[in-house]
Amino acid sequence: MNNIEILVPDLPESVADATVITWHKKQGDFVYRDEILVEIETDKVILEIPASIDGILKIDVKEGTIVLSKQHLGSIKPTDQKNNFKDKKNDVSIDTEVKTDKFSSPTVRRMIAEHDLNLHKEDIKGTGVGGRLTRKDINKILISKTIENKDNDNNISLNESNNRVEKRVSMTRLRKRIAERLLESKKTTAMLTTFNEVNMSPIKELRKKYGEIFEERYGIRLGFMSFYVKAVVEALKRYPEINASIDGDDIVYYNYFDISIAVSTPRGLVTPVLRDADKISMANLEKEIKKLALKGRDSKLTIEEMTGGSFTITNGGIFGSLMSTPIINLPQSSILGMHAIKDRPMVVNGKIEILPMMYLALSYDHCLIDGRESVGFLNVIKNMLEDPARMLLEI
Template identity: 60%
Template sequence: MTTEIKVPVLPESVADATVATWHVQVGDSVTRDQVLVEIETDKVVLEVPATSDGVITAINEAEGATVLGDQVIGVLSEGEATAAPAKTEAAAPAASSGGETLEILVPVLPESVADATVATWHAAEGDAVTRDQVLVEIETDKVVLEVPATADGVMGKIIHAEGDTVLGQQKIGELVAGASAVAAAPAQASESDEASGDGIASPSVRRLMTEKGLSEADVKGTGKGGRITKEDVEAATKPAAAAPTSAPTAAAPAAEQGERSQKRVPMTRLRKTIANRLLEAKNSTAMLTTFNEVNMKPIMDLRKQYKDVFEKTHDTRLGFMSFYVKAVTEALKRFPAVNASIDGDDIVYHNYFDISIAVSTPRGLVTPVLRDSDQLSMAGIEQGIRDLAIKGRDGKLTMDDMQGGNFTITNGGVFGSLLSTPIINLPQTAILGMHKIQDRPMAVDGKVEILPMMYLALSYDHRLIDGKESVGFLVTIKELLEDPTRLLLDI
């Protein structure tokens, strides 16, 4: 009996999709729940698994083709694999080497995330792995998910290479539990000899070869069983270095061109999301920025006086961000419109205070949320921001950490920015930019004093927040920071 391979039902806001990656070819034998193909939308990557054991008999839509929901893109014939005896024989040694074949699946994606991208494989086919070892990182537009090994064994087939778009619970690889790398090597080698090169290079190496414009025939493999390594690819891209020195005139132009080389890499999913959201904020809001400056000497003196005893008491450093968050929270209480958002023709006023903190990570700028800031002490705020920063640095932020937030604080001063106009973090209506603290001459009681001053910038949506409210909000923050005692006295 034949079964149609169909595109999954697409989300309501998605009109069409693209065939991203076929993990099988016509004639390949497959097992139930094995991922056959990945379908990429503008939001998520969907995996299409096999509904039964069988053989792929037709592929109707090639990679890169645009498809619709429920469209037939291939055919699976149920039953024993008879179309590809060579592959079956190649797989036999691996099975006999001991161990059960386990599927490596994409984790369940958050509700608002349609698909994800295979970011990095930390294991190649044939590598020995241990239980709980991270095999692959899956990147969504907000967080990076790690997929650990569920048992000791050997990496089997990698179905989805780095850069492929995948869906939640989609099969992206196989793990042979209990097998050894030595026992699995013959199966890997025989499969690489018969297949058209899929086994002689790992997915990351194949991707590098594609970027370099090389085919497998152009690269000589020096790894085990003739496998191609990244070093082999790099060596193949430097023919000029291995050329005889008897032709200096021919080598000179190549060296000169090498100084003007360029590298093209695809944008990460997070970077694309950031770009789209920033552009949307610029185009869909009446954004305006107002400025002020604050004398940071009182806070700096207070911090210098109590930072040691504060750290000893609460086991966390006393920074400036806790003062900023406290001042913003108090100002939001006094100006409810700044703590609101626009939803269609309605204004939604929030009676809670969740502050998004802009954090720079290796993957890009993210804004995890510090929740219920009005109920946190100074130590609680410092600890909460520290935890978010560490999770952002290590790629451990979850969807719960990222969702929500009524107001954003971004501190470009840590990078030396003196003044900027931050962009609103939708669907919020305002964002506060902090900047570098710099000594400047200021007039105080008719005298010139050198004071540590910092510029404040408040970008707001003028559709909801009027000039009076925006200026009053910013002046309130200024007054609270210049006299931090008011934060304690609630005045």
């Protein structure tokens, strides 16, 4: 039987090329069908390429190489002579457990490969869930090795006189792409930000009253994001200019509501999309948001889940941000920033009360959206959140 080629998968039109970041097997290793052989990174996602058959691996493209769609990476020589190699379940059980369980994060695996760490020699112990390694664990090991060996290389440099440590690493393709898009957004839009504030007492009381019942029935916690998404959808229905974008000399109005949700991941900020958010229930919104966040954390988001979107919500409040001016996610025309909920003294009916308040920030392209629409849009969201019954009645 002829050798079976290992090829780069079909890359979407929006992705020009990819980088080979990690080979999980070595030249001449026996590999099993469906075992992950190599990871390649695009400017949006990490793609895993599995073995199509059992056999002996031949690697033809080194880590760090830029590759194109359908490019040859290596091959597998079909063979049944498994006895000539280490038994998967016995001889390499420890090594397999280390690679697949404790080091399952692509980011961690890439760091281990980049710095050529000996997993057993270093006696690495993870501080993450289930003993998993985190980036902090790897950074501590690298710094420790540098101090002990006083050895400077391309990644770690040490000032021996005062033990000041510096680390130099290459930017990931995703981080480079994020930087390019942010700079493009600043250069090509007349971006302006307007603010408002929301009394979150009604939402907090709803969650307190129905939170347990909601979780028992749907198996998911009732958070804030589902309320934000519902309020945004209702506001977009009333202000179609904000659910639009500029394409050359044309304005494209979207008659659907695909909401991008900014998610922080180890590789950088990504914006997976909630398709047809107006047709999704509160419970399913919470489930979908959680699923996308977990897939983002584990670098499992697909190209389809990352593309599209007519409006973006970013919630810096989960990190404690009190106020910010978010940058527009091109080609969209606006982005809504949610922030931390803080108790503040407010004047209500001539009296001072302590209320849980949150700032809203809408950044928008003034080339398309005027102040009247932006302020009206924020007022709708404010009214929806301060009186949640409006979302149910759509008033």
